[in-house]
Amino acid sequence: MMKTMKIKFRTDDEEEFDIELKPCPFCGNENIELLCMEDHHTKTKKVTVRCRNCEVEKTTTGAIGLNTKFLVDNIVQWWNNRFEKNKP
Numbered sequence: 445m446m447k448t449m450k451i452k453f454r455t456d457d458e459e460e461f462d463i464e465l466k467p468c469p470f471c472g473n474e475n476i477e478l479l480c481m482e483d484h485h486t487k488t489k490k491v492t493v494r495c496r497n498c499e500v501e502k503t504t505t506g507a508i509g510l511n512t513k514f515l516v517d518n519i520v521q522w523w524n525n526r527f528e529k530n531k532p
């Protein structure tokens with residue numbers, strides 16, 4: 445049975461929150477990583493969710509001042525919905 449991963453995500457401003465990620469919608473791998481990057485040159489913040497097995501990834505980009513949790517929630521929701529629609 446596929447299980448939902450619970451991870452603690454810590455932002456650059458030391459804000460920590462729990463998120464739940466479903467396995468990869470393409471290969472079923474449960475080893476998923478979530479990365480947050482700030483680009484001060486383009487003034488954007490990027491949150492990427494990535495499968496460590498098949499390397500499928502999806503990135504969401506927002507303005508650097510945007511709340512990180514908002515972006516993370518956004519990408520996590522996309523990922524989890526994608527899994528529901530496209531169960532491996």
Ligand SMILES: [Zn+2]
Nearest residue numbers: 468471495498
């Ligand atoms: Zn995968």
